[in-house]
Amino acid sequence: MAIKNHILGFPRIGLHRELKFALESYWSKKITLNDLLAVGKKIRYSNWKYQADSGLDYVTVGDFAWYDHVLNISMMINNIPERHQINEQKINLDTLFRVARGSRLVNKNCSASEMTKWFNTNYHYIVPEFTLDQKFCFSWKQIIEETDEALALGYTVKPVLLGPLTYIWLGKVKGINFNKLDLLERIIPIYQEVLAELSKRKIEWIQIDEPILVLDISKEWKQAFIKTYQQIHIVNTAKILLSTYFGDIHHNLDIVNILSIDGLHIDLIAGKYDLSQLHNYFNKKYLLSLGVINGRNIWKSDLLTWFTKLKSFMKFRNVFWISTSCSLLHVPLDLSLEDNLTDFVKSWFSFGMQKCLELSILSRVLNGKLDIEEIYHWIKPINAYKSSNIVNNIVVQNRLLQISSDHMKRKNSFFVRSKVQKLNLNLPILPTTTIGSFPQTSDIRKLRLDYKNKKISQLDYEDSIKEYIKNNIIQQEKLGLDVLVHGEPERNDMVEYFSEYLEGFVFTQYGWVQSYGSRCVKPPIIVGDISRITPITVMWSKFAQKLTKKPIKAMLTGPVTILCWSFPREDISKENIAKQIALALRDEVLDLEHAGINIIQIDEPALREGLPLRKNNWNDYLSWAVKSFQLCSSGVKDKTQIHTHMCYCEFNDIMSAIVDLDVDVITVETSRSDMELLEFFKNFKYPNDIGPGVYDIHSPNIPTINWIEQLLMKAIEYIPIQQLWVNPDCGLKTRTWMETSLALQNMIQATINVRKKILTK
Numbered sequence: 117m118a119i120k121n122h123i124l125g126f127p128r129i130g131l132h133r134e135l136k137f138a139l140e141s142y143w144s145k146k147i148t149l150n151d152l153l154a155v156g157k158k159i160r161y162s163n164w165k166y167q168a169d170s171g172l173d174y175v176t177v178g179d180f181a182w183y184d185h186v187l188n189i190s191m192m193i194n195n196i197p198e199r200h201q202i203n204e205q206k207i208n209l210d211t212l213f214r215v216a217r218g219s220r221l222v223n224k225n226c227s228a229s230e231m232t233k234w235f236n237t238n239y240h241y242i243v244p245e246f247t248l249d250q251k252f253c254f255s256w257k258q259i260i261e262e263t264d265e266a267l268a269l270g271y272t273v274k275p276v277l278l279g280p281l282t283y284i285w286l287g288k289v290k291g292i293n294f295n296k297l298d299l300l301e302r303i304i305p306i307y308q309e310v311l312a313e314l315s316k317r318k319i320e321w322i323q324i325d326e327p328i329l330v331l332d333i334s335k336e337w338k339q340a341f342i343k344t345y346q347q348i349h350i351v352n353t354a355k356i357l358l359s360t361y362f363g364d365i366h367h368n369l370d371i372v373n374i375l376s377i378d379g380l381h382i383d384l385i386a387g388k389y390d391l392s393q394l395h396n397y398f399n400k401k402y403l404l405s406l407g408v409i410n411g412r413n414i415w416k417s418d419l420l421t422w423f424t425k426l427k428s429f430m431k432f433r434n435v436f437w438i439s440t441s442c443s444l445l446h447v448p449l450d451l452s453l454e455d456n457l458t459d460f461v462k463s464w465f466s467f468g469m470q471k472c473l474e475l476s477i478l479s480r481v482l483n484g485k486l487d488i489e490e491i492y493h494w495i496k497p498i499n500a501y502k503s504s505n506i507v508n509n510i511v512v513q514n515r516l517l518q519i520s521s522d523h524m525k526r527k528n529s530f531f532v533r534s535k536v537q538k539l540n541l542n543l544p545i546l547p548t549t550t551i552g553s554f555p556q557t558s559d560i561r562k563l564r565l566d567y568k569n570k571k572i573s574q575l576d577y578e579d580s581i582k583e584y585i586k587n588n589i590i591q592q593e594k595l596g597l598d599v600l601v602h603g604e605p606e607r608n609d610m611v612e613y614f615s616e617y618l619e620g621f622v623f624t625q626y627g628w629v630q631s632y633g634s635r636c637v638k639p640p641i642i643v644g645d646i647s648r649i650t651p652i653t654v655m656w657s658k659f660a661q662k663l664t665k666k667p668i669k670a671m672l673t674g675p676v677t678i679l680c681w682s683f684p685r686e687d688i689s690k691e692n693i694a695k696q697i698a699l700a701l702r703d704e705v706l707d708l709e710h711a712g713i714n715i716i717q718i719d720e721p722a723l724r725e726g727l728p729l730r731k732n733n734w735n736d737y738l739s740w741a742v743k744s745f746q747l748c749s750s751g752v753k754d755k756t757q758i759h760t761h762m763c764y765c766e767f768n769d770i771m772s773a774i775v776d777l778d779v780d781v782i783t784v785e786t787s788r789s790d791m792e793l794l795e796f797f798k799n800f801k802y803p804n805d806i807g808p809g810v811y812d813i814h815s816p817n818i819p820t821i822n823w824i825e826q827l828l829m830k831a832i833e834y835i836p837i838q839q840l841w842v843n844p845d846c847g848l849k850t851r852t853w854m855e856t857s858l859a860l861q862n863m864i865q866a867t868i869n870v871r872k873k874i875l876t877k
């Protein structure tokens with residue numbers, strides 16, 4: 117067959133999240149290692165069978181991971197942080213879990229390795245740790261064992277593994293600093309060994325993922341690419357398909373075209389390629405794998421357009437592969453499980469399994485093995501979508517057209533506003549507050565679930581939530597916080613909660629996507645123009661405010677975060693989607709103000725992670741992201757204080773965008789070490805008020821009064837005291853009440869001590 121098809125990777129959590137449940141049972145010692153291994157095997161077998169049955173030419177093996185595919189490579193090359201090694205013990209699955217989750221080894225606290233976002237997705241990988249004198253060896257043979265498993269079942273197997281350069285790029289040097297690229301000569305031999313081992317088997321192609329080729333990489337890294345692939349290829353008899361995704365690689369073509377590889381995968385969804393010129397771009401000797409089916413979103417693919425484009429491409433190249441743009445890790449597995457969606461809505465979507473079918477249809481039609489009617493049939497719903505009244509809301513569309521720059525700025529400057537706010541709120545210096553959520557006990561979760569499953573009435577549910585809010589207020593007053601919150605007991609997830617009150621969203625029942633390890637998220641899907649159905653949070657904030665004389669800070673999730681953590685529609689720009697959400701939230705903000713709420717926090721934890729991978733696209737993104745935020749936040753009066761919260765503090769590159777948000781107060785997460793904090797205070801010259809998180813809520817440790825006090829003293833050396841707020845670094849929902857009360861007590865006592873010191877100076 118001239119046109120072959122394959123996918124870059126398949127979701128590994130199982131149709132019903134079997135891996136999640138098995139992992140969690142194993143961790144809590146409810147099942148044995150053998151039970152866990154059996155679940156993994158079953159998932160792999162059914163993933164492979166599905167790929168083969170749906171007509172893919174290769175079955176992709178090596179995409180399975182017990183926790184994370186980057187950690188797979190760390191295991192493979194024996195890169196295990198020293199704190200997780202046990203004497204001479206050979207590494208095993210428990211080693212892997214220790215690295216991922218941390219552990220307590222005989223009176224030693226071994227923290228987990230850091231976790232961070234996989235490129236611009238919502239998947240998190242375990243960050244490899246590198247040290248100066250590290251040695252590596254081929255210590256974990258999962259890739260070989262799984263390849264053998266699949267070969268034994270008779271499949272045509274294409275193993276996949278993360279490439280050495282991307283692996284090194286993603287890791288962090290610990291201890292004495294050195295150039296990470298120095299590690300290459302020690303890591304390449306392991307890859308040689310793995311590839312040689314694989315090549316002994318009946319394998320024609322090995323896929324090696326090097327997504328960093330879509331980034332801006334330096335000359336040094338480019339050179340390293342050339343050298344690495346030369347060295348890897350010598351011992352290898354199987355062919356190498358180098359795969360790139362999440363963008364295009366025009367800017368790295370100079371080296372890509374001279375690498376010692378046999379095939380190249382490119383992402384035609386996230387990458388900007390002119391298909392009519394494609395045949396000229398790449399080395400003619402490379403087999404091309406064209407990523408035409410979107411691996412990042414859930415929409416049915418327009419197979420007719422692809423058919424037409426690929427048909428003309430066939431004039432230039434008569435042998436190539438078609439594929440998903442990236443691994444299917446980022447989409448849910450099976451649309452057919454969803455029975456809460458109407459057939460009409462369902463017909464617009466394609467999940468992981470359906471995407472395999474799309475590839476199969478497209479390649480068969482291209483090869484002349486299937487009638488083009490099949491394609492017409494497949495895409496029929498796409499046309500119905502465009503004219504559906506679920507999608508189009510004229511009121512929203514008109515409102516969007518009427519936005520002017522006046523809608524995007526506060527009436528007066530911070531200088532003017534802050535005076536009015538100070539008079540109005542009458543807060544002490546160093547006001548204390550929290551980020552929004554209070555501990556979410558299993559009782560609260562059960563209450564929400566019972567309500568969702570209609571086991572209790574709306575009235576009973578609301579009464580119970582009010583009790584939780586009441587308790588949160590009592591606790592906060594007892595502690596002596598200055599700005600209180602209602603505590604968010606009614607929220608499951610900061611995006612899902614809001615989208616349920618917005619028209620234009622639909623929700624799946626089983627549309628889980630792996631976020632990290634055993635954690636999955638179920639992103640809502642944006643299908644149409646967005647508008648607010650009813651006020652969302654007003655009732656709760658109003659209720660809370662009635663219970664106290666102290667100001668209540670209302671909590672909203674910002675437009676960029678709602679967009680980034682959903683599956684967006686693709687027929688209008690992200691900018692317009694964000695602005696629609698912003699308009700809906702603007703109404704909410706104004707209703708809160710009208711209800712007597714003087715402080716409103718709009719969380720934007722996703723603002724920074726939404727940054728495009730390449731710097732030259734940043735301005736465009738930041739410009740609409742900032743505008744959307746301003747659109748939702750700036751309609752209020754001077755006296756209303758707008759806060760935002762972001763779960764990070766690396767603002768150096770986007771400082772001017774953060775300043776442009778023009779919020780009255782920003783609360784941020786500050787990193788853990790003293791040094792980093794100092795750096796932060798020095799670099800972060802925020803003109804308005806700021807609350808750098810004074811303790812880390814991610815850890816169960818209770819910060820001491822002394823520690824927080826010193827930190828605040830340090831902070832006031834760099835930040836004018838009138839601008840400084842005191843708060844934890846994120847929401848408290850994952851902590852216990854015990855931890856929360858003790859930590860907040862210390863935070864408040866430290867603040868009182870510092871206030872005294874300042875006054876007596």
Ligand code: GLN
Nearest residue numbers: 551552553721763847848
């Ligand atoms: N207001 C949210 C909370 O406190 C913020 C969560 C977040 O920053 N991710 O839980």
Ligand code: ZN
Nearest residue numbers: 762763846847
């Ligand atoms: Zn946070």
